[in-house]
Amino acid sequence: MADVLPFTDGELAAIRGDFPILTRTVRDGRPLVYLDSGATSHKPTPVLDAERAFYEQHNAAVHRGAHQLAEEATDDFEAARATVASFIGAPADEVVFTKNATEALNLVAYAFSNAAPTDDPKDERFVLGAGDEILVTEMEHHANLVPWQELARRTGATLRWVPVDADGALDLSGLDELLTERTKVFAFTHVSNVLGTVNPVADLAARAHAVGALVVVDACQSVPHLAVDVATLGADFIAFSGHKMYGPMGVGVLWGRAELLEVMPPFLTGGSMIELVTMERSTYAPAPQKFEAGVPNAAQAVGLAAAVRWIEGLGIDRIHAHEAALVDLLQRGLSERPWVRVVGPAVGTPRGGAVAFVVDGVHAHDVGQVLDDAGVAVRVGHHCAWPLHRALGATATTRASFAVHNTVAEVEALLAALDRVPVVFGLDTEREAS
Amino acid sequence: MDLYQELILEHSKRPHHAGLRDPFDAEVHHINPTCGDEVTLRVDVSGTGAEAVVTDVSYEAQGCSISVASASVLAEEVIGHRVDEALETFEAMRAMLTSRGQVAGDETVIGDGVAFAGVSKYPARVKCALLGWSAFTDALARAGVDISSTSSTSPQGVSS
Numbered sequence: 001m002a003d004v005l006p007f008t009d010g011e012l013a014a015i016r017g018d019f020p021i022l023t024r025t026v027r028d029g030r031p032l033v034y035l036d037s038g039a040t041s042h043k044p045t046p047v048l049d050a051e052r053a054f055y056e057q058h059n060a061a062v063h064r065g066a067h068q069l070a071e072e073a074t075d076d077f078e079a080a081r082a083t084v085a086s087f088i089g090a091p092a093d094e095v096v097f098t099k100n101a102t103e104a105l106n107l108v109a110y111a112f113s114n115a116a117p118t119d120d121p122k123d124e125r126f127v128l129g130a131g132d133e134i135l136v137t138e139m140e141h142h143a144n145l146v147p148w149q150e151l152a153r154r155t156g157a158t159l160r161w162v163p164v165d166a167d168g169a170l171d172l173s174g175l176d177e178l179l180t181e182r183t184k185v186f187a188f189t190h191v192s193n194v195l196g197t198v199n200p201v202a203d204l205a206a207r208a209h210a211v212g213a214l215v216v217v218d219a220c221q222s223v224p225h226l227a228v229d230v231a232t233l234g235a236d237f238i239a240f241s242g243h244k245m246y247g248p249m250g251v252g253v254l255w256g257r258a259e260l261l262e263v264m265p266p267f268l269t270g271g272s273m274i275e276l277v278t279m280e281r282s283t284y285a286p287a288p289q290k291f292e293a294g295v296p297n298a299a300q301a302v303g304l305a306a307a308v309r310w311i312e313g314l315g316i317d318r319i320h321a322h323e324a325a326l327v328d329l330l331q332r333g334l335s336e337r338p339w340v341r342v343v344g345p346a347v348g349t350p351r352g353g354a355v356a357f358v359v360d361g362v363h364a365h366d367v368g369q370v371l372d373d374a375g376v377a378v379r380v381g382h383h384c385a386w387p388l389h390r391a392l393g394a395t396a397t398t399r400a401s402f403a404v405h406n407t408v409a410e411v412e413a414l415l416a417a418l419d420r421v422p423v424v425f426g427l428d429t430e431r432e433a434s
Numbered sequence: 435m436d437l438y439q440e441l442i443l444e445h446s447k448r449p450h451h452a453g454l455r456d457p458f459d460a461e462v463h464h465i466n467p468t469c470g471d472e473v474t475l476r477v478d479v480s481g482t483g484a485e486a487v488v489t490d491v492s493y494e495a496q497g498c499s500i501s502v503a504s505a506s507v508l509a510e511e512v513i514g515h516r517v518d519e520a521l522e523t524f525e526a527m528r529a530m531l532t533s534r535g536q537v538a539g540d541e542t543v544i545g546d547g548v549a550f551a552g553v554s555k556y557p558a559r560v561k562c563a564l565l566g567w568s569a570f571t572d573a574l575a576r577a578g579v580d581i582s583s584t585s586s587t588s589p590q591g592v593s594s
């Protein structure tokens with residue numbers, strides 16, 4: 001497997017050298033094997049440096065004030081927007097900076113309920129009420145489920161969902177009944193944060209558009225790991241978080257088609273998002289400012305732009321190939337252990353950078369604890385996808401998720417640590433996992 | 435790893451007093467939202483005031499070895515004991531579990547509960563060990579027992 005890795009050992013060593021945290025030890029001196037980048041990735045030095053440089057040299061409230069620092073901070077912030085936008089193939093003014101993906105998804109959900117019927121001019125696409133439907137899927141992260149439940153509750157619209165099948169793919173057999181002219185919005189994830197399933201965005205979007213629904217894609221687990229080009233993706237909106245793609249915490253992105261951002265009502269209101277304010281009412285700045293109320297997270301946006309440049313320096317396609325090779329290696333290793341059941345697509349099916357599994361008879365918390373004892377950091381639990389776990393018949397799973405700095409040796413370390421689980425818990429490893 | 439004491443593993447594999455039984459005065463359902471662990475727990479209390487006795491604790495626990503074993507030890511330690519003794523055991527368990535390894539636990543008060551001393555070094559697991567206990571004190575309160583002598587039952591960051 002190692003021979004197909006796209007990075008040479010020297011390149012990988014240089015990549016790892018960019019992450020100071022990878023040199024620390026955990027749990028009594030064990031090297032850190034970080035396999036939890038799906039929750040949040042580590043930050044390479046150029047990102048830390050960029051954030052620090054912003055504060056040290058240009059710090060000012062963006063889009064406010066005419067002094068030189070304010071000009072420089074504004075330029076940096078807008079340059080960051082252009083960098084992030086070009087990474088996903090979008091014009092700069094289609095990128096809105098938010099706090100994280102969760103806020104970006106809420107921004108869209110609230111835009112629907114903020115589209116008061118009295119708005120003038122109102123855009124019917126954003127007006128929801130009884131009889132209208134919101135479609136999601138059973139594999140969504142809570143961030144792309146709860147805001148839609150709440151929107152349904154506020155507006156009287158009905159929430160429906162596409163189920164998952166036994167292989168962890170969307171069961172599209174009933175889609176024609178679920179996606180109808182009543183559907184106003186179809187929100188689904190590009191790549192599942194648990195299963196790694198890659199959903200057919202273009203097909204789903206085309207079917208949604210055919211019935212006049214808007215398409216919101218959760219791109220949290222795709223943008224950091226595979227090339228995403230919004231011009232060809234088919235979505236109307238995508239949301240992702242900076243902290244999962246080597247960027248700082250506290251910055252996320254909403255991308256939306258310009259013509260939709262233009263007519264979409266704002267979510268948060270206040271300073272910096274207005275055009276004209278009187279005591280009675282206000283008019284709003286054009287997008288993206290209309291959606292960025294208050295002093296924005298400029299230092300974090302600048303850090304995110306540095307992360308994008310860092311990714312581009314390596315090449316997102318090489319990153320994807322590297323992670324795919326590690327995922328494949330791990331899946332093969334797990335499939336040699338009959339007491340482990342991997343959830344999600346079979347070996348060889350394209351999948352994202354996460355592999356979740358169940359050790360029959362041992363709770364994921366206990367599996368994670370044994371791995372942690374060996375310095376291997378994974379995530380355990382329902383990974384904010386509780387309905388999905390219910391559908392899979394698992395209370396909790398153990399998830400390993402990859403970043404470009406991970407190595408073959410780290411996959412081996414995970415497997416070696418995992419082999420301690422049956423020993424600690426006295427499992428009969430001859431028995432097949434059910 | 436000092437977390438998985440033999441006692442914990444034994445209790446988790448063969449939990450004592452497991453299953454839901456009648457009669458009972460109150461039933462509660464508590465969950466650990468970070469991992470989805472769940473416990474349904476019933477208490478049956480007889481007598482009142484200082485004479486009140488926990489006549490039965492029955493439960494269905496679905497979760498990790500720590501949370502299941504903890505429910506098992508709980509039932510073992512409180513069934514047949516006076517309510518004030520049971521609350522004292524709870525307080526001692528909680529003090530140990532939230533001590534970050536500083537309090538070893540007194541076997542004469544918490545019995546097999548001492549096996550959980552290692553859990554206190556893993557803050558993320560303290561919630562697991564306390565899940566059954568917070569369900570128990572909640573059930574007592576719902577059964578009409580005055581539990582005001584005990585401090586808040588929820589460890590930091592846990593809602594149920």
Ligand SMILES: Cc1ncc(COP(=O)(O)O)c(C=O)c1O
Binds near residue numbers: 039102103144193252
């Ligand atoms: C698929 C998916 N959607 C949404 C989110 C929410 O991201 P955040 O918590 O950064 O808003 C995450 C990560 O937690 C995720 O993996």
